[in-house]
Amino acid sequence: MKKDLTKMLDLSQQDVLDILNLADQMKYNLKHGREHAVLRGKTLAMIFQKASTRTRVSFETGMYQLGGQALFLSANDLQIGRGEPVEDTARVLSRYVDGVMIRTFAQAEVESLAQWASIPVINGLTDFAHPCQVLADLMTIREHLSALEGVKLAYIGDGNNMCNSLIVGGLTCGLAVSAAVPAGYDPAPEVLEFAVRYGDAFTLTRDPKEAATDADVLVTDVWASMGMEGEAEARRMAFRGFQINAGLMDLARPKAIVLHCLPAHRGEEITAEVFEAHAGEIFDEAENRLHAQKAVMALLMDGEQ
16 A cells, blocks of 8 residues: 555555455454554644544554654644745655645645655545545445445535545445535546446436435535535525435335535535434444554554554
């Protein structure tokens, strides 16, 4: 596995399975009181240019459970927020800590940080990719459906970072992926280019019903992601009909599961009824951020895995 995790496109199928298998093991160990402090004495720097609940708590708790510590670094408190070049920040942090997690806007910033750092860099979220969330999603799908290969995943909504990463992660692991997005809100061109090699395993449609038909997993995300608040009303208009609701669930397989990376806007991208009916899966998914990220940190930062 590469020393950095900047996007799902970094990972092979075996890389993903190695992460998921270790995440399963760590989840089991935690539930049974078994210590797995493989990062004892190590430090993770966490740079936040976007606010967070799950990312901060799961990474910070995960490092503690792995025997290390995490440093919360707001961009407002760092010189990077005052114009220091990313390459200088990367080289300085490489002298102090053992890994960096960054949650920011531009994918290029993560790529530059990884290029210049001599320590592992983990993408905690950018506008292009959300790899840690999708690893948790794949972990949850495998837990609930006992498989990845042959599963049909339907994504309904914005062709955003979640959509990009689900397409790549899903296809890499043998899922069939159908993305229903409104015109003008397509996934990134490089993701669509990647998907072409998987032929009929990927479909892009404007019809949520087409995507949801016979789906084993339905996934959605907010219509206006962080930083897009000014587009909220226009997006509500564009995304009408792109809601996971009872009608869409009727088209999916009888035991289909629903995932949402949270926070959820009930009544917009998902109804309260469907959300609560599938809250078990959604909050398993949220918990699995902890376990999947611990596996990523262990594999990248331990050096002995």
